[in-house]
Amino acid sequence: MTRLWNEPENFADEMIDGFVRANGRWVRKVSGGVTRSTRSEEPTVSLVIGGGSGHYPAFGGLVGHGLAHGAAMGNLFASPSAQQVESVARASDQGRGILLSYGKYAGDVLHFTEAQDKLRADGIDCRTVTVTDDIFSAPADEKDRRRGIAGDLTVFKVAGAAAAAGYDLDGVERAAILANDRTRTMGVAFTGCTLPGADEPLFSVPEGRMAIGLGIHGEPGIDEVDIPTADGLGEMFVERLLADAEIPDGVSVQGARVVPILNGLGSVKNEEMYIVFARIATLLEDAGIELVDPQVGEFCTSFDMAGVSLTLLWLDDELESLWSAPADTPAFRTGSVDSTSLVERDEIDDSIADEVIPDASDDSRRAATTIVKALDAVKAVIDENADELGRIDAIAGDGDHGIGMKRGSHAAVDAAHVSLDKGAGAQSVLASAADAWSNKGGGTSGAIWGVILRTVGEHLGNTDAVESARVADGLGSARQAVMDFGKAKVGDKTMVDSLAPFADTLTERVAAGDTLIDAWAAASTAAKNAADATADMMPGMGRARSHGEKSLGVADPGAVSLAMIAAAVLDVLRAASDH
Amino acid sequence: MTRLWNEPENFADEMIDGFVRANGRWVRKVSGGVTRSTRSEEPTVSLVIGGGSGHYPAFGGLVGHGLAHGAAMGNLFASPSAQQVESVARASDQGRGILLSYGKYAGDVLHFTEAQDKLRADGIDCRTVTVTDDIFSAPADEKDRRRGIAGDLTVFKVAGAAAAAGYDLDGVERAAILANDRTRTMGVAFTGCTLPGADEPLFSVPEGRMAIGLGIHGEPGIDEVDIPTADGLGEMFVERLLADAEIPDGVSVQGARVVPILNGLGSVKNEEMYIVFARIATLLEDAGIELVDPQVGEFCTSFDMAGVSLTLLWLDDELESLWSAPADTPAFRTGSVDSTSLVERDEIDDSIADEVIPDASDDSRRAATTIVKALDAVKAVIDENADELGRIDAIAGDGDHGIGMKRGSHAAVDAAHVSLDKGAGAQSVLASAADAWSNKGGGTSGAIWGVILRTVGEHLGNTDAVESARVADGLGSARQAVMDFGKAKVGDKTMVDSLAPFADTLTERVAAGDTLIDAWAAASTAAKNAADATADMMPGMGRARSHGEKSLGVADPGAVSLAMIAAAVLDVLRAASDH
Known part of the structure; x- marks a missing residue:
């Protein structure tokens, strides 16, 4: 459960304050979330991500060179408002267009779309790629209706790398769509989290049981089984994710190159995940898949929910090059970012003009x-x-x-x-x-x-x-x-x-x-x-x-x-x- | 609680297998633990760390360029054996001497010392610096008797950077001792972890209460209080760590430069820690301290124990330069490591010669x-x-x-x-x-x-x-x-x-x-x-x-x-x- 707060209603705001104070090397606070504290010398397309808070490192933890330019950080498990998204997007804009990307939930779609409309109305070229990786939230032939969970990372990383590589907005959008098309995630959970100030967990799973396909906010799953062994869970993950319907179009499993991401939702820890990962690695390799840059850790959490998910990103040459590019953010660092190429940004004006009250009768x-x-x-x-x-x-x-x-x-x-x-x-x-x-x-x-x-x-x-x-x-x-x-x-x-x-x-x-x-x-x-x-x-x-x-x-x-x-x-x- | 395993008695071995499979870019498995999979072109002093398993990223997660050269990984919450330490040390040796460093617990002292004796008997120059940062495990005037907890990171990081900078063994040892002298940690906990296969948690704290000074294996603390607000906890941490007795010799608080490390023990999550951190940052700054490179995350855990600790590393110029040097390991990455300067290591022979059975009557x-x-x-x-x-x-x-x-x-x-x-x-x-x-x-x-x-x-x-x-x-x-x-x-x-x-x-x-x-x-x-x-x-x-x-x-x-x-x-x- 969540134990440390001052007032539950201030939780998200205070969390963002602390996040920014600890990570000023990467991020600066603006109205509605954070934007990078540095900029590259040449302007690029800007990637603006976001969503509710409570999923650290999603979303603010993924802002930095090679990944996102800004993150709209909503309240706990609640979409940021259109104003928040718009404010972060404006603060992150470099004049080469903006890609909005986020996990597909109704509230986020509403607010991000409203923000996109406003930005476009101002002449800013703005596109959207939603993440839809959760295989249990809709059938495979309706992938577009699926939710976004830990697969956020692959889409954001690929889009961020494409922007850093100098792609134009068309190119960044295309790469993000490709990454999403080739990303699938399956999750399981053992217990729910308790939001700050709440008396009870958002949901509960009976002792000794495991919910399959449950969402990161406790959205219902599709099944409940006894907790398997670590090997058994690895087998379940791989079997589901290698089902024919989940293999992206044009990909042959034999000889495929895949980034596996084993994500802890909060209180399933690395020791347990490494045991599960050992079995996953064997099974994927036995299927003729070559593993690229495996990730085991916390990439999209749900406070201290006990759960774990496996994401597979099916690479092609372009995705592999973008996935492997350097990145340097508060929570995701890979390769070698030459920080001498980054300069500190000038002050960012994100103040909102004083409201003028119209005359009234x-x-x-x-x-x-x-x-x-x-x-x-x-x-x-x-x-x-x-x-x-x-x-x-x-x-x-x-x-x-x-x-x-x-x-x-x-x-x-x-x-x-x-x-x-x-x-x-x-x-x-x-x-x-x-x-x-x-x-x-x-x-x-x-x-x-x-x-x-x-x-x-x-x-x-x-x-x-x-x-x-x-x-x-x-x-x-x-x-x-x-x-x-x-x-x-x-x-x-x-x-x-x-x-x-x-x-x-x-x-x-x-x-x-x-x-x-x-x-x-x-x-x-x-x-x-x-x-x-x-x-x-x-x-x-x-x-x-x-x-x-x-x-x-x-x-x-x-x-x-x-x-x-x-x-x-x-x-x-x-x-x-x-x- | 810990839920995912195959057989509890194989937990640590299988965990290490999975860890190595996921992190082959940094580590290679050897008998007793892991050693780096790459080496720098010039040989350096080798830093060998270690301890029981269940504290990820301590200890294997801290092996890589700029940090440790090898980690002896014991069973769950149990010191590695002398043979394990010796094997890892031999596999990590580069001919310029070895520094052993680990948190001070009786079992670890016994086994590491036995290994050190054997290495020395073989003509390898080997020294030891134990980490003693837990302020509640012994009084300040007996710092040498204290346990090692999250402060492990500061000592390992400084020693690893000193080795990478080409210091000789005397120099690496001196830097590690200095880092330990200037590191203090205070921890609190809300619940204990349950080891794989165990029926009950190692310890429990009553609902709504917080244990002060409790160790990372559930060793008794000094007090128990109602859970404070996030601000209240931040105040408690800073008050205790700024007590006169905990200010290292020769340091003036006013104008000091300090690395604060807010460490989650397992299921206290980043969101909560950032709220606590905001208050800590304010209080330290109000005391005239300048914060350097703050760290908020998981650096030394205890499975999914709900607990959090604050470590302060009081810098001098040398420590600041060593703390800030680049590092690239599975779990700790900072700055820009030029990976082109690293070469893959040859096969490592860590097989143990077949036992010869002496004649018997x-x-x-x-x-x-x-x-x-x-x-x-x-x-x-x-x-x-x-x-x-x-x-x-x-x-x-x-x-x-x-x-x-x-x-x-x-x-x-x-x-x-x-x-x-x-x-x-x-x-x-x-x-x-x-x-x-x-x-x-x-x-x-x-x-x-x-x-x-x-x-x-x-x-x-x-x-x-x-x-x-x-x-x-x-x-x-x-x-x-x-x-x-x-x-x-x-x-x-x-x-x-x-x-x-x-x-x-x-x-x-x-x-x-x-x-x-x-x-x-x-x-x-x-x-x-x-x-x-x-x-x-x-x-x-x-x-x-x-x-x-x-x-x-x-x-x-x-x-x-x-x-x-x-x-x-x-x-x-x-x-x-x-x-």
Whole structure:
């Protein structure tokens, strides 16, 4: 379990501080993560990686010469926000284009894509290669739907080396895609990690048993067996990874050259891994494979989760040359980097310009006061239910929903109060709350709540009186924006399952002449019923699916929290109308 | 806990195999451990390090250019045997002398010193610098009595860099002594590790509590407190390590340059350590200290023990230059090593010449048959009691006594049978059993049982009839040899406490005319009573003492196992006389 922290909610920020203080030779802190503290004399394509924190050395530990130029470092197990990614990318840009690369999870896809859109809008050539190496998260013929786990390293290393070798953005992108196509990982786990401040592990595996294919945030695996011997585990790894479907196109096993990476997730230690590795090496060699530069250690962890994964990178000549190129980062060093060729970077300006508060009408300011009260109530209801939301999320997902909603709603409330005190109207208050929620909440829920608050605010404006129809229209637009953003539809077991009936009911009732309070009450009930009904659904968006999985009998945490929030806001609306 | 192995007794051997297969770029396997797979063009002083396994990257992970030339890798938490150290040293020798360096534990001191004596007898200039950095294992004015923990790294790194820089043996030794004088470590722990195949952790700390000063094998600490915040732990570390008594002579804190090393023992992860490090960095800087090349990671572990230690290396100009020099090993890489200056080494001959069996008389061969039966009985009684011996050893020591005795007695029995089948007499059978026990048993007990069997064998010879007086004389000499070897006396709570009354009683009774069986029976009873009485003694040799410790109410495991063995041999003697 995780034992050392000051305040759980500050964990990621303080961790990044310490990381930067210990590794100033390689990295410098910028808003949203880190960027290199040195630059090469000739500008290159920049590789920007990132993801949630709790996976050290992924992601900040892989920033340095020959590897990444910057890492967006999100909160614990939560995607960095679009703002964080954008800030790190701008600080890492050298004018030759940016490759974004990260493990494929819904929250990361949302935020990195939003950042990419903003960078492109500014004329920066920006591409994305997601890592999809986890063979158990989708079938082989749907590799694109797989999650990214320890195979992050091969894709980042190859892309970073390509950038250092002077490849243009097309070339770096092509090399990263090739590396991902030729990378496969299988993981197993014995126990889960306990996040800082949490009472219980994210998941548990019975004593003496081993979960196969379990994700690095505790996402469900495909099977559970008795713990095998070290040799038995080595045999299981090799058998699965040498299955026909996992051999990349155009590769012949006999005579192949492969980098094997045996990765410890946290508390499976090197001694154990070396015993497993001995068997793996024999089996791969017996299959006619030549091992190149084997790696045994920790490359993508999950706090102190007891687990281990084997990654195979199937080389061709280009990949071998890029894999073998020198690299020098806090946590991955190979070959000989001539540090005399690196120069210290100038100061990096990553400050964000002071927000200008647009003028607002008295009506809109009054509405803003009610909105801030509603946000206070949202924060309170989330605080009260955060543990339960985390618990139901841990059953099918990564267990961070409660923590993420708590962080996001706290940040939103703080920002909204500041904005209100500066005289902001409804739209400005909601916009600042939206930015803060998205930025600090992280993950999928942070992104989505950012979209909801921002979209509703756009319909309310700063000068108009707040009318029921505007509220209903705002929520209707938010419903559509969320579905577009996350590519989820009703029935995918996501928060859309309660957002859609909420918005639809609200629109219908307002159109039928109900007061806002009555319409909101009906919409809340609809949301609550719909959220409860998600307990019978199969999981969809929010994580990659595993083979043959069944409904897990718990409701979707995003749908549940939306219904809770709707109910809490109803109480505020009622109280406001009583005055 | 440790979960992945094939057979617990093969753990260390298989681990070394896998380690070498993964890291052939740096290391090659030799009998007893590893040596570098490359050499520099000019021969240098050789640095040979070592210790028990289970502390990765200590010790094999630190072999490579700029660091060690070889590592003797003992069994789990057990010193390598003298033969292992000697073999690794010979394979690493470049003709310019050898520095042996290791953490100060009784077993390691015994075996490394024996190896040093043999190397010196062969005309190889060989010196020793032990690492004594653990501030809680003895008071500051007795630094020489302290244990070695994570500070191993600073001493090895400085000595390895001095060797690479071309220093002669005097110079390398001087630099290593200076580094040790200027290195201090404080450690804490939250949970113990469970050795492969063991049912229970070596030690436990109550939930929510933290043990202060606990050793890397679970040796007792000095205090236990509630787990502090990350900041609180950082403050505790800095306060203790900046106490006046821990500032090396001639150093002024204000303006000092210090390398801080925050070391995770296994399952305290980087994220947590970075939060603690942030506070440490602030406090050290506030004290006027300049931080040089901070290290946060795993440098000396204890399987998956949850613990963390802070080491400070107080630099002078020479130490700073040696610390900062390039190094390239499986687990520690810094700066830029020009690998073109390294050449692959030729094949290393570390085979041991075939044993020649001296001629033996029929009488001596008959006695050898009884000796082998006695060894069979020893093996059986150890097997039966290994868990209990481990348990009582874990209370005051490192918990490896049962495992070590089992490994040693099994190897001794195997070797004795081979020797007997080749027609060996009493002395030869005992000599081969002695070598095997010492080599495979490892630790203090392996060394001591090697001495006992060898010494008794020397008194029996291969041609004489085995008489009671020879047996008694042999045990009297063995008693003296063990006391000389381990520098322990009666009352130090070691196996000498039962060996001495056993040998003395045997000698007295044989001199008084008793049969060997009667004399042995009386001696066994004396040994048993004396072993039981050690439960009331304070611990002495066998580990470094901690401040103000009390008798722990359990008997010394070495004294207990000697009494068990004496009783088991008595049964064999009786059965043999019945025929």
